[in-house]
Amino acid sequence: MCGIVGYVGKRECADVLVDGLKRLEYRGYDSSGIAVFQNGKIAVEKSKGKLVDLESKMEKQGKPQGHCGIGHTRWATHGEPSDINSHPHGNKRVTIVHNGIIENYRQIKEFLIGQGYGFESETDTETVAKLLDYFYSGDPIETISKMIDKVNGSYALGILFRDFPDTVFAVRKESPLIIGLGEGENFIASDVTPILKYTKNYYLLEYNEIAVIKEDSVTICTPEGKEIHKEVHTADWDVDAAEKGGYEHFMLKEINEQPVAIKTTIAPRIQEGMPYLEESGLTMEMLKNYRRIFVVACGTAMHAGLVGKYVIEKLARVEVTVDIASEFRYRDPLIEKEDLVILISQSGETADTYAALKMAKERGADTLGIVNVKGSTIARESDIVIYTHAGPEISVASTKAYSVQLSIMYLLAFELAYAKGAISKERCMELTKQLADIPEKLNEVLGIKERCQFIASRLVNAESLLYIGRGLDYALSMEGSLKLKEISYIHSESYAAGELKHGTISLVTEDMPVIAVATQSNLLEKTISNVKEVKARGAKVNVICTEDVEIGKDVANHLIKIPKMEDLLMPLLAAVPMQYIAYYTAVLKGCDVDQPRNLAKSVTVE
Numbered sequence: 001m002c003g004i005v006g007y008v009g010k011r012e013c014a015d016v017l018v019d020g021l022k023r024l025e026y027r028g029y030d031s032s033g034i035a036v037f038q039n040g041k042i043a044v045e046k047s048k049g050k051l052v053d054l055e056s057k058m059e060k061q062g063k064p065q066g067h068c069g070i071g072h073t074r075w076a077t078h079g080e081p082s083d084i085n086s087h088p089h090g091n092k093r094v095t096i097v098h099n100g101i102i103e104n105y106r107q108i109k110e111f112l113i114g115q116g117y118g119f120e121s122e123t124d125t126e127t128v129a130k131l132l133d134y135f136y137s138g139d140p141i142e143t144i145s146k147m148i149d150k151v152n153g154s155y156a157l158g159i160l161f162r163d164f165p166d167t168v169f170a171v172r173k174e175s176p177l178i179i180g181l182g183e184g185e186n187f188i189a190s191d192v193t194p195i196l197k198y199t200k201n202y203y204l205l206e207y208n209e210i211a212v213i214k215e216d217s218v219t220i221c222t223p224e225g226k227e228i229h230k231e232v233h234t235a236d237w238d239v240d241a242a243e244k245g246g247y248e249h250f251m252l253k254e255i256n257e258q259p260v261a262i263k264t265t266i267a268p269r270i271q272e273g274m275p276y277l278e279e280s281g282l283t284m285e286m287l288k289n290y291r292r293i294f295v296v297a298c299g300t301a302m303h304a305g306l307v308g309k310y311v312i313e314k315l316a317r318v319e320v321t322v323d324i325a326s327e328f329r330y331r332d333p334l335i336e337k338e339d340l341v342i343l344i345s346q347s348g349e350t351a352d353t354y355a356a357l358k359m360a361k362e363r364g365a366d367t368l369g370i371v372n373v374k375g376s377t378i379a380r381e382s383d384i385v386i387y388t389h390a391g392p393e394i395s396v397a398s399t400k401a402y403s404v405q406l407s408i409m410y411l412l413a414f415e416l417a418y419a420k421g422a423i424s425k426e427r428c429m430e431l432t433k434q435l436a437d438i439p440e441k442l443n444e445v446l447g448i449k450e451r452c453q454f455i456a457s458r459l460v461n462a463e464s465l466l467y468i469g470r471g472l473d474y475a476l477s478m479e480g481s482l483k484l485k486e487i488s489y490i491h492s493e494s495y496a497a498g499e500l501k502h503g504t505i506s507l508v509t510e511d512m513p514v515i516a517v518a519t520q521s522n523l524l525e526k527t528i529s530n531v532k533e534v535k536a537r538g539a540k541v542n543v544i545c546t547e548d549v550e551i552g553k554d555v556a557n558h559l560i561k562i563p564k565m566e567d568l569l570m571p572l573l574a575a576v577p578m579q580y581i582a583y584y585t586a587v588l589k590g591c592d593v594d595q596p597r598n599l600a601k602s603v604t605v606e
């Protein structure tokens, strides 16, 4: 959701900016633009649509030439996607790019209109640009400080002042921004992916710190102008991790990266055969004392929380409530000091999840962030953070991040169950061993792609699909259904199989294919009964089950068989056919798999 890049150095700035923006494309956007100092003046180019549209516009009109500038991919919030609403915004004196939402932009706009300012766009961003112009005194830091005082909301800003043609200024509140530190060149970016090609070193900009970036220096100061000495961070992702590496799409690459991602995530957290989360600050003593657990997240991360709930409650006998973050933050939940609130987030920047974190902290509960992006807001502000090591996830539809989130939830469940005395050390070790075996089993499951391709070919013309399952299979089918919706644009719904006859079965006809997940041995017979019910109403049924299960043609049209493991761990294996089915259906439909319409990878606004 909105990407920002900025560059000062010797390279052709427009090329660096467009290349950087391409690496942020995954965040989701509908228009883009750049501003570059050309012969001392700020030259702006912007376009609705994809970056190729901006590139072809610049090919026709000539791209701005220069060595200092800012760029942006916009995901529309205020005003439709259009050339005019695209960033950069401003005038000849001050030009900005912005990620976030300015809450009091109407008041600011009215005030500025009163001062004689005119506005071209419908964006909140233009009001900040004009406010900066209004305050401009010749001193950028003083000007930015005055803006900070007046503006409410979230922002990461890249700013150019005409009088400083060799400098990019930046400031942030809530929305993320990093400063890339190169040799004779420096950068700003929404995350590390645009800078990896040039440098791995960066600063994390904190709230209302103002950065002054020149080709050979970066200075960070407070709004009062006091210089701040920052710690240099080093990215541990390499540039290849953010490339397709021969795969047709990032999503396919990321599905295939799951065994390695899980291994990298769990290996350091297993010691002498037991889960070991102490390093992150989560001790056995703490686990023993938590009364209840809340898991709060959005989208796929929330689905990982649902699997976690089943496993924790089953093993540790501790009550777990899973909430969608946008609901949690407004429902006045009954959180107490003895509770643990777990925030799951790939990006670590999701606005609603972050708001939930702040609320949980205010109420005195311990907060645990399960986060993929190092140094992200949720990671930094949680009391305890456990990083998942999935590497960069570029495809908007999350796959490997889901698997690593599940892996951490399992380790947590095992350790919690042991800490609470609900399982023996032997059982804890046995479960941990099975989890450690998952990557190998997953390599086997990844081999069933042709079968999934075939199933996808049967789904491609469907208008609507039903995913059904019971228990953990139901929790997983929610994720399967979301994956399909996100990238193939086929409507689907996931339903608890036993609940079908209370309403939804009325929708079942021969035109509504069903995907049933039946990996839980204690629920198998029950789920099969539900499968028979939908089959009897004409549905074409595809069943994902373990290899030991025999299901006749009269019961299901097609089977996808996966290796059998401990029931509790089956979601980690069954996720793969779900992901493949969504992927191949989208490919067959000719959809933009990695950047589905209207979606953003990182949702930094409410």
Ligand code: G6P
Pocket: 298, 299, 300, 301, 302, 344, 345, 346, 347, 348, 349, 350, 353, 396, 397, 398, 599, 600, 601, 602, 603
């Ligand atoms: C967006 C993404 C999803 C993701 C969700 C939560 O909707 O498209 O893939 O699951 O946000 O994101 P987070 O970064 O907090 O895991």
